[in-house]
Structures are given as C-alpha cells and as structure tokens.
Amino acid sequence: MNILLVNHYAGSTRHGMEFRPFYLAREWVRAGHNVQIVAASYSHVRTIQPKLNDVALSENVEGIDYHWYNTPVYKGNGIGRVKNMLSFMWALWCDAKRLALEIKPDVVIASSTYPMDIWPVRRIAKFSGAKLVYEVHDLWPLSPMELGGMSRWHPFIVWVQMAEDYAYRCADKVISILPKTKEYMCARGMAPEKFAYVPNGVDEEEWAEPIDMPEDAKDCLRILRNKNLPLVGYAGTHGLANALDVLLDASTHLKGRAELVLVGNGPERNALLQRVASEGLSNVTMLPAIPKKSIPRFLDAIDIAYIGWHPNPLYRFGISPNKLMDYMMAGKPIVHSVSAGNDPVADAACGFTVPPSDPRAIAEAVLKMVEMPKEERDFLGSKGREFILGKRIYSVLAKQFLEQI
Incomplete structure (x- = not known):
C-alpha cells in the first residue's frame, strides 16, 4: 500500500517532536508499505528543523520518505503562526497533482493539529482516487476557544470551524487520538460508522537501548538518593x-517525607524556579531537559511518577499524554491529578487518581504510596507496563490504524 501522511508538525528521531507520525510510518514501512510524510520546514515543537536551500526538500529517515515545504519561522500563536500555516497549505495545494501522480497513494491522511489541511489533502485524494483519512489530535476550534478564550465569532475560529465540519463530512474515516469524541463529531456532521479510536503509545525500541543521562543530572539524582x-x-x-x-x-x-525532582523545559520553568527559591521549597529540585532517549534512565531513578492537569471542560473528550505512556512503560506507580473523560491510570490500575488542582490530595496519594511496602509499589507499576505492552506500543497501534481504514 502507498500511504501519504500530511502532518504540518511531523518530526522524527532526527528532528524531535512530534513523534507519532514517525513511529506509525516506521511500523508501516516495516510491514512492507511505502510511506511519504509531508510536513512544514518550521515547527515550534521540533528540536532540529530540516535545512532547506530551496522551496522544498526530500530526504529519507529510516526508510520513510519526507518531503518538507519551506515555511516561515514564527513565535507564539499570533499572525506569524497563521502565515506559517497558510504557506504550508498553499504549497500543498499547488503540489497536489504532482504528489498524486508520483506517489499514487492508496490512502491519504490529513493529520495536522489544525483541520484546515483537509482542503489540500482532499484535493490530493481526488487526483489519486485514494481513501481520505482525517486524524484528530486536538479538537480545533474547541481547543483555542476553551483553552485560549477565543470567541466563536472570531474570524480565525469561524475559518477553523468550517474546516472541521468539512473534514467530518468528506473523510472516509475519522481516527481520533482522544477516546470520547464520537458524539461531538457526529453532532458536527460525521457519520457514526466513520469513527475509530487509535491512541498515542510508546516506541518499544527506545526502551530497549536507552542512553545515559547527562553527568550533572546523574550526580544530582545521586545526591538526592543519599x-x-x-x-x-x-x-x-x-x-x-x-x-x-x-x-x-x-x-x-x-x-521530610519525599523529594520532588522535575526534569524539562518550557514557558513556565523560570516562574517555577523563582517559586522554589522565594518560598524555600527545599525538597524540590528542577533539572533542565534531558535527551528523549535518556528518559527511561531518569524514570529508573525515581520511585513515584506525577502527572497533573488543571480542570478544563475540554478534557471531557479524553486525554492521551505521551509522558503518561512513558511512566507506565517504566513500570512506575503514578499519582494522576485529573478529571477527564478517560483515565489510563485507573484503567491499568497502576496508581492513584486524585482531583485536579488539589495539592493536599496529591500529597496524601504520594504518602500513601510511600507507606506501602516496596513490593506493593512495584506491583502497581508493573500493571502499567503490562497495559502498555499489551495495548499501547506502536507496532500494535500502527496495525490497528490500518485495520480501521
């Protein structure tokens, strides 16, 4: 089968996030399919951007053919990002016939976070006679409306809503990363039989050969262990x-009961560091980000993993965070602070779920785990790993994805 996957923000192990398109595509290639990923040259979530000297670049990454369109750099979520989207979609629209004739796809997947790529992707599907799949990562425009407070009558929101409704109507299949979206999608015009759920997962190979953490991180964890x-x-x-x-x-x-260690970067890191210093939070250590392949080593070094969410009605459609999959794969008992349409921690029975934005409940869950015999904590963690290996590794998910088409 020839598969064309369009994802504006697609990355790889060479470029960084986002990883899902790469992991799925690599499994499809291993199964004997031909896969082309089309993406933009600049993405805010990517660590390394492809180097283009012209309007486009083609390269091969672990058997996957990538085609990058030259798009402008941007910061934040303002007009610069919109220009980046428009640039990518216009390049895709103009190149639709060539992609259809050269790749001859049997399946075309529109997989960008925003839904507006459905228009050029459907054009490719029409030229090639391919099946059209719309993959939903986040519900746009609900995400910018409910998380960003944008009005439903904002021109950008109206434009996005037109694209989302069009995608539900015209796609042959709608595959959602979020489990509780079917009713909403049907209300926006999707036929119920089009819906399928394929969540995020874990790349098993990354866990087979992890790399060591940087020396400063190892030294810090050694001190905390003491x-x-x-x-x-x-x-x-x-x-x-x-x-x-x-x-x-x-x-x-x-x-005096537990040490907290946070690893990573992000827009709130400086503010959190200031809080740790100004409030004298002596049992909190914050380390900069480490390589993705070192995450298994970090998780090996801790006893309990934390993931939390602020209350938000958008989570009623479900959650599928990559870090939670990593925690479960590492076999760590988890404290999960959330209210959502689904709860993988509860499903796997691998930890304790507490209400969101409740620090005392989080502390009580941690202390409950601390007071458990180590064997009981290890058993909780093993349930999470068992859940991932059975249902959430990409070799399983990639097969499941194609079976839905």
Missing part, C-alpha cells in the same frame, strides 16, 4: 497545562 527519601518525579514540558504549580503547592506537605 537523603534516603522516596523520589517523586516529573519529566516533560513545564507549561501552564501541566499543573506543576500545584505539585509545588503539594511539596510543602511532603517536606
């Missing part, structure tokens, strides 16, 4: 949505 207190860890982006401010609030209830 305090003979359990380590509660967080690895990931330091943003508003990650509820790390609530974890810092919880730290005051854990002094």
Whole structure:
C-alpha cells in the first residue's frame, strides 16, 4: 500500500517532536508499505528543523520518505503562526497533482493539529482516487476557544470551524487520538460508522537501548538518593497545562517525607524556579531537559511518577499524554491529578487518581504510596507496563490504524 501522511508538525528521531507520525510510518514501512510524510520546514515543537536551500526538500529517515515545504519561522500563536500555516497549505495545494501522480497513494491522511489541511489533502485524494483519512489530535476550534478564550465569532475560529465540519463530512474515516469524541463529531456532521479510536503509545525500541543521562543530572539524582527519601518525579514540558504549580503547592506537605525532582523545559520553568527559591521549597529540585532517549534512565531513578492537569471542560473528550505512556512503560506507580473523560491510570490500575488542582490530595496519594511496602509499589507499576505492552506500543497501534481504514 502507498500511504501519504500530511502532518504540518511531523518530526522524527532526527528532528524531535512530534513523534507519532514517525513511529506509525516506521511500523508501516516495516510491514512492507511505502510511506511519504509531508510536513512544514518550521515547527515550534521540533528540536532540529530540516535545512532547506530551496522551496522544498526530500530526504529519507529510516526508510520513510519526507518531503518538507519551506515555511516561515514564527513565535507564539499570533499572525506569524497563521502565515506559517497558510504557506504550508498553499504549497500543498499547488503540489497536489504532482504528489498524486508520483506517489499514487492508496490512502491519504490529513493529520495536522489544525483541520484546515483537509482542503489540500482532499484535493490530493481526488487526483489519486485514494481513501481520505482525517486524524484528530486536538479538537480545533474547541481547543483555542476553551483553552485560549477565543470567541466563536472570531474570524480565525469561524475559518477553523468550517474546516472541521468539512473534514467530518468528506473523510472516509475519522481516527481520533482522544477516546470520547464520537458524539461531538457526529453532532458536527460525521457519520457514526466513520469513527475509530487509535491512541498515542510508546516506541518499544527506545526502551530497549536507552542512553545515559547527562553527568550533572546523574550526580544530582545521586545526591538526592543519599537523603534516603522516596523520589517523586516529573519529566516533560513545564507549561501552564501541566499543573506543576500545584505539585509545588503539594511539596510543602511532603517536606521530610519525599523529594520532588522535575526534569524539562518550557514557558513556565523560570516562574517555577523563582517559586522554589522565594518560598524555600527545599525538597524540590528542577533539572533542565534531558535527551528523549535518556528518559527511561531518569524514570529508573525515581520511585513515584506525577502527572497533573488543571480542570478544563475540554478534557471531557479524553486525554492521551505521551509522558503518561512513558511512566507506565517504566513500570512506575503514578499519582494522576485529573478529571477527564478517560483515565489510563485507573484503567491499568497502576496508581492513584486524585482531583485536579488539589495539592493536599496529591500529597496524601504520594504518602500513601510511600507507606506501602516496596513490593506493593512495584506491583502497581508493573500493571502499567503490562497495559502498555499489551495495548499501547506502536507496532500494535500502527496495525490497528490500518485495520480501521
């Protein structure tokens, strides 16, 4: 089968996030399919941008053909990002016939976070007679409306809503990363039989051959270990949505009982560092980001993993965070602070779920784990790993994806 996957923000192990398109595509290639990923040359989530000397670049990454369109650099979520989107979509629209004739896709997947790529992607599908799949990562325009407070009558929101409704109507299949979206999608015009759920997962190979953490991170964790207190860890982006401010609030209830260590970068990191210093949060250590392939080593070094969310009605459609999959793959018992349409921690019985934005509840869950015999904590963690290996590794998810088409 020839598969064309369009994802504006697609990355790879060479470029960084986002990884899902790469992991799925690599499994499809290994299964004997031909896969072309089309993406923009600049993405705010990518660590390394491809180097283009012209309007486009083609290269091969682990058997996957990538085609990058030259798009402008931007910062934040303003007009610069919109120009970047428009540039990518226009290049894709203009190149639709060539892509259809050269790749001859059997399946074309529109997979960017925003839905507006459905228009040029459907054009490619029409030229090639391919099946059209719309993959939903986040619900746009609900995300910018409910998280960003944008009015439903804002011109950008109206434009996005037109694209989303069009995608539900015209796609042959709609595949959602979020489990509880079917009813909403049907209300926007999707036929119920089009819906399928394929969540995020874990690349098993990254866990087979992890790399060591940087020496400064290893030294820091060694010092913390010498305090003979359990380590509660967080690895990931330091943003508003990650509820790390609530974890810092919880730290005051854990002094002398547990050490907290946060690894990562993000827009809120400096503010969190200032809080740690100004409030004298002596049991909180913050380390900069480490390589993705070192995350298994970090998780090996901690006892309990934390993930949290602030209350938000958008989460009623479900969650599928990559860091949670990593925690479960590492076999760590998890404290999950959330209210959402689904809860993988509860599904796997691999930890404790507490209400969001409740530092005392977080602290009580941590202390409950601390007081458990180590064997019981290890058993909790093993349930998460068992869940991932059975249902959430990309070799399984890639096969499941194609079976839905």
